[in-house]
Amino acid sequence: MGRIYRGRGRRLAALAVVVLATAVLAAPAFGWYSYFVQNAVWNAGNNKRSAFNSNLKGVAVSFQNLYGGLPQMGSRYIDSSGNGLDSWKWSNTGNLIDDRNVAYGAAQCMANSGNNYSVYVQWCYTGNQ
């Protein structure tokens, strides 16, 4: 009997460790933010995404037309397959603020493929704060 209880106790302890570790690793990171692009010069079509996270509460894109024209920048959220969770939001005046939320995904910012001039991207930001 004692050996059975000892064996069951070890299994329960191991299970508890696994459950705890899973909970810690899978927990969404709240209070997280990321400037996932900084000080870049982008040509038409250039883009980048942030890391994936939960409860993303907005995207901001700071950019300037240092190389002329009125280049446009856009933002959206994507899923883990890279598909858009919403449609691109565009502007030709930085900073662009995207106030949309997503339960889980990554933010993506992009220089519009129709741009005739390079654009200076000071930063692209997202977070769940």
Place this chain on the structure above:
Amino acid sequence: MRSRGRKRLVLAVVAALAVVAAVAGGVALAGGGDKPPPGVSAGVSALTRLPPQAHVPDNVAWFVTFESKATGTDPAKALKGVRLLRQNLGVAHADVYAFKNAAGSPCFLLTGDSGTCARSPSAGTSGLHWTIGGGDAQRPSSLVGIASDDVSQVQLTVDGAQVPISLENNVAFGEFPQGHQHATIVVVHRDGTQSTADVNLQG
């Protein structure tokens, strides 16, 4: 005979000078008089005419603080200057809040959607600081922007179809279904001049 020739020569020179002067004057008029002011530098009177908001929603306060810091503006001062320019817009019944940053540029937010906060009022399309596109399962795509006082009308064409755009309190707004390819924004100024922006909506 020689005297008549001289007179003809003088007349020809005078006529040529008159033509040059007229052409130069025309060019000067077209270059200076026909060009609308850059960005929204003609002024956004709703930001002073309407009363500041005593309380703003949390996401608007976050936007004001974030954009104030990003544009070298005192966040506390910016929060005191927030105006509610339009309410209950579109499918999502969204509102447009705005404030002026340290550079004098209007920073606006269509709640739950988008906005801009330019470094200078002279930035962007003449007469309109805009965002376009977006949309998800809950709401269609939209055009929203802050128009300067010298703008009489904002027009939007999406894949060749006209989209109605309302213009009140310096805010232009209209919605259209998602999935379109191309948009053309036309800003009509009170002096009859127009500014346009073409956007590839799919990037």
